[in-house]
Structures are given as structure tokens and as C-alpha cells.
Amino acid sequence: MADPAIRMTRHGYGLASTLFAVEGDDLHVGGLAVRDIVSAVGSPAYIYDGAVMRGAYRRLAAALDGFAAIYYSVKANPARGVIRLFLDEGAGVEIASLGEYHAAIAAGARPERILFAGPGKRKAELAAVIEGGIGEIHIEGLDEIERLRAIGRPVRASLRINPVPAVQAGAMRMGGKATAFGFDEEDLGAAIAAVTAVPNIELVGIHVYGGTQILDAAALIESWRHAITLAARVARTSGRPLATIDLGGGLGIPYYDADRPLDLDAVAAAIPGLRALMRNEPLLSGARAIVEPGRFLVGQAGLYVSEINAVKVSRGVRFLVLEGGMNHHLAASGNLGQVIKRNYPVVAPARMSAAPDLPATVVGPLCTPLDTLARDTGLPELRAGDLVAVLQSGAYGLTASPVHFLSHPPPAEALVENGRIERIER
Template sequence: MSEGTAQVQGIPVETIADEFGTPLFIYDADSLADTMHQLKEVLPVDIDILYSLKANPNISICSFLHRAGAGAEVSSVTELMTALRAGVDPTDIIFLGPGKTRADLVACLDAGIHAVVCESLAELRLVDQAGAARGTAPVPVLLRVNPAFHSKGSGLAMGGKPRQFGIDEEQVRACRPLLDELPHIDVKGFHAYMGTRFLKHQDVVSNTEQILTMAESIAAVLGVELATVDFGGGLGVPYFDNETDLDIAALGRELTQLVAAFRDRNPDCRLIMELGRYLTARAGTYVTRALYVKESMGESFVVADGGTNHHMAAVGIGSFVKRNFPVRHLGRPNAPADRTYTVTGPLCTPNDTVVKRAALPEVRPGDLLGIDRSGAYGPTASPGLFLSHGYPAEVLVHAGRAALVRDRDTPEDLLARQHLAIFDPEPAR
């Protein structure tokens, strides 16, 4: 094995792949720790970081980030259980999402989390009913506001336009009569999330300033104590050519000034920034092994053992269309990229294309390729059951040791939840 072979914390990726098989995701704990450390160094000390499990719900990732200082933002009972089993204190957990069921709300009440983030007026009524059935203290809630203002610089807008998320600002400002009818809820503050993949710090600062101002104004209109404001996050990670890293130092400086002014007016208000992609994306590499290298009408293809069934984000949806995630030849990362390949997976669809016409060193069957910055929205945002390949193994490397943190699906795993019903194929008479 050459000295140029790609490594994670001194372990050759080939060694990890030989032990755990391919395809697989490899997460670098040093990268996770460095990202958390950098954020804590530059952000105002009184901003609480909550990890958005939707980005990567692996329990070991959640546990590691919790130990580094992050709480949890969850959107399902399974994510809530994951956060709790990872050791996150319930008072550092919020539960959001536009389609909560009564069972979801009961789980939140059972756990005693910091707040349920309500996204519709009907949900407020349902929470009140759950609180009444409980017969205990009023349920702490945040109202998710769909602001009247628009954001800019977002890769995917989540507010400021018609959306299923949150309650329109105009409706929130007029909801005092409804709140008076709901004695079993306690409005602790407000939540707003304008979008994701912000790469310019000025956009994040502008959004935060508008959200904080809006929260103060609505609290005054409704006559509620402003105990918590979650101003979202959406910090971006550059994937593609011509994109640059967010200036996190500048973001920290400007947020510090902004928060200081807000804190003077609201000394006891808890401020929350929720981050998912930004915490985990850089830490992950999707590793897939070349099965075949072939030519088709003058174009070179690498057919690999894993593709979009595990990494749909690399396909290109929304702002990602027709742009490649960073890709490396893991066996020859330092060799000249003098060939051009389209890398596909094993699925029976032309959409199973991970990168198109990417410059790489020569690829041969058996070589390992790595899709970088793949620690967010990998297996969970992908059609892992298409063709019944199942989900890949996941490995976390910490202190120079590779630990399996998710088993690869086997055929028996996939068939275990099915039930064979045998019926007479003759038509009923």
C-alpha cells in the first residue's frame, strides 16, 4: 500500500474498508470536535447550540456532539429517543416539525423536554388537550413563526413565503384570544428558521437580527415573557466549485455585537442556534468500491457498489443540480487527475449517478472512491431500500481507532419485517 493512500487519523481507508466492507460511511471524530470547538470559540458564549438530528441521526454522532457541548433538536419520537439515549438532558431538547401526532406530543411530555415547537394553531389546541389529559403544569411551547420578511442567500428557503412550516407572523400576532382559551400551554418564546446553506455571514446576521426584533415585538403584542428565542441556523458548507467557506470568525464578531444589544434588553432569554449540516458534513466520507470500468459512446463510467441509494444528496436536487460533490481516488489521492469518469451506483435507473465527468486518476476495478463532505443527509435522505440493497455500514474514527456505529443491512434484516401471505391466484367467483 503506497504512502499516498488516503487515511483517517492515520488509518488507511483501505484497512477500514477491508474490515467493515463497502459501501460505507466513515466519520472523523476529530472533524466533529474541531467544528464544535471553533463555533464555541467565536460565537457568543450565551448561544446554546442544538444539534439537528435530521442531518445525521446516528446515536454515536449525537453522543459525541453532546459531549462536545451540543443539545438536540428532534423531529420524531425515534430522534427523541436517540437524543435521550445519547445522554442529552431533556431540558436541552426541543421537538419541531409540521406534522406532530398526539403520540409525539405525549412522548415530549413524558420526557420533559425544554419546549414543543408548535407549527400551527391547530397544533396548539392539540398540545393543550394533551396537557389537560396530563393534569400537570402547562406544557412549555415555542411558536414557530413564518416571518413576513424574506431571507437572502439561502440554498433552500424555509420561511418568508407560503410554507407548511410555522404560523404566519400575522396570525401569531393575532392569536392572543386563542391563547386565552388554552390554559394548559405556556408560550415561552418563538422559533424561526429562514433557510439552509447560508455561505455569507452577513445573511445569517441579517436574518438573526430580524428574528430577534420580531420576537421582541410579538412578545409585547401577546403579553408573554420572552424566555427563549430559537433563531435557526442554516450555516452552509461549500460542496461545489466556486463556493467558499462561511467566514465563521466574522459571523461570531457580528453576532456577538447583536446578541449583546439584545441581551441588555432581555437578560434572561435563552438563545438557541440549531445546526445539523454544518456540524457533520465535513466529518463524513462516503466510500464506494469500483466494480467495473467501462466505455459507452466515448464516455468512461465507473460502476461502483454504492451510489445514490445511500447518497441521494450527491445526485443533485434543488440547488445541487448538475454539480458534483468533491470526489477522491482514495488509493491514489495525490496522483494527477488526468482521466474523466462518470461514477454510478448499482441501481437500475439512469438517475443513479454520483458524479458526472469528474477528473480523477485512473480508476480500476477494486479501487476505492470517496465522496467528501458527506456526513450530513446521507443514508437518511436516500432511497436505501431501492432494489433491496439496504443501508450501509457506518464507522466512527476516534483517537486512531475505527468503531462500527451502524451495522450494514443484510437480506435477513430486510426480510424480517415482511410477512408471507399465500393466496389462491384463481379469481374469486
């Protein structure tokens, strides 16, 4: 049996050829060879393929078949070019800070198509988005209700609900336990009473988000079904119809060898039943559902690419030392929530025809053993100056990383589509 690390790397090579294009030795992204993109923008670099993003959006939209509006979750990747691409596809925007609000507006988002979620919103942030225009604010606690009361301006709002444990799902559980997010489902009556007592707050919907990185379609659909049931309960308790039911995000992508993609056919098959569930409740008959994916839309479109700075062998282990590491890509190092550290798929984008049969440990330039992007993975024979690419890097990459640690320069970023490179500036 092949070494598991080498088997995983071969999985990465198969994934690369599925998502992008391979011509001879070269992996192509957005119609250009990765080595040529790096020559244009520098190394290290995050490179995003616009066509892969559009494909993910369109596949999801087709599966939802008009049942739910898609709002891009900016936290996954707040680059303006990325936000603009999804706006062009027809998406709304979900934000979690005033900075993300400004990024969305700068990318061309209409204020009424922006949702503001997240715990701990400051009064100044709330006042600023209300002044600038906002579609909905998703209220996460009693303090937030009081802040909106004090601001005094009319605002449309939804209650974020922390669901019961039975419907939590995903690799990172956002609900179903003690959490800073939203109102506990068992305290829903008090939350409804508190928000409906404030004259300037118009309760228009709910937001339920139980987890992230969900690959199980059945679990995802069950969480959506539960959200619709909760919406009916809120509508009946408040005595008013709801306009929106935010089903949350959390749609996952496969990172590891054993992962299987989310089955969109299974999602599509469940949509008629979800439609019927909403239609059967008179107070939800005029409501629209919302999903707010981030990782699913952009995650597979991105690569983190770096030149090798040095190759060394220590006690039988071959180390490839890159120009960047966990300071640029914390998630790939396993230090963004992994308990058991597993490798993201890694390839040599200018040596695609070479067999990835030599074990290597890929590290960055930081003076800590935590700065390891791949452990004992299979790659070809590589030298200083060759390139290494980490796949599945479009979401929670640069902005989720300690870029200032040890004061190395930040990586370049580029959105590539139809052979055109758009440099991303932050």
C-alpha cells in the same frame, strides 16, 4: 484552462487534505487509512471523522462566544455515536420526530436539553415526549395548539414563525413564502392570542428559521437580528418575558468549486451588536439565544466510500460503476433538491498521489440513469476493486436516501477517532 470537472476534482483533493490527512497514496480519517477502515467495516461505507466534528463545534462555539447555546439538529445525521459526540461537547439536541427523540435519549441526551420542532407532529408523538420529558415544543400551527390542549399536561412551548421574504436566506428557503412551517409573521398576533389562551401551554420563546445551507455571514446575521426583533414583539404582545430565542440553523458548508466557507470571523464580529439588541429590550434581558446547526457540524466530517465494481467505456465516456449509488447517497446524485446537478467533491482515497486527470462518470448499480454520483469528473486511472470517496457526506446521507430501492444491502457506517473504529448500528 483546465477542464472544469478536473479543476473541481482537484478542489476536492485540496479539501480532503485540508480536512483530513494524506500520507503517500492514502487518505486518512480519524487516524486510519480509508482503505484499512473499509477492510474492517466493508464496502460501501459511510465513514465519519470525530475530530473534524469536534473542530466544527468548537470553532462555532468560539465565534458565538457564549451568545447562543448550540443544539445539534439530529435530522442531519441521527447516528447515536454522532449525537453522543456532540453531547460530550456540550450541545443540546433539536429533533423533528419521536424516532429522533428516542435516538437522542439513547445517546444520553437529557430531556430538558431537547427541542421538538417540525410540522405535522401527531398527538401520540406530542404525548410521548411530554411524558418522557422535553425542554420545549416548537408549535407550528393552530392544530398543534389544540393537540396540546387536549393532552392537558403542562408544557413549555415556542412559536415557530415564518418570516417575511426580506430576511429569507440560503440555498433552500424554509421561510419567507407560503410554507407548512410555523405561523406567518403577518399572522403573529392571532398566533399569540391562541397559544396564550391555553392554560397548560407556557409560552417561553420563539423559533425563526428562514433557510438552509447559508454561506453568506451577512444574510445569516440579518436573519438573527430579525428574529430578535420578532422576539421583542412577541414578548410585548403577550406581556410576558421570553426565555429562549431559537435563531434556527441553516449554517452551510462548501460543496462546489465556487462555494466559500461561512465566515465565522464575520459572525463573531456581529455578536456584540446582537447581544446589545437583546439587552435593550427588558422583556428579553433574561432570554438565551439558541442556534441549531446540523450540516455545519457534521457535513464535512463524512465520506461515502465504495469499491468500484466495474469500469466500462460507452461512446467515449468512461464509467466507474460502484457497489452503491443514489440508494445510499441521494444528495450526491443531485436528486435531493438540485435543479442543475453539480458534483460533490470526489477522490480516490487509496490513490491520492496519482493525478486526477482522466474524466470519469461515477455511477451506482441501480437500473436508472438517475443513479449518477459524479458527472464527467477527473479521477486517476482506476480499476475494479479500487475505492472512490465522496466528500462532504456527513449530513443528509444515508437516512435521506432511498436505501430500499432495488433491495441492495445498506452501507456500513463507522465513526473513527484517534485510530479507533466505532461501528454504527441502526
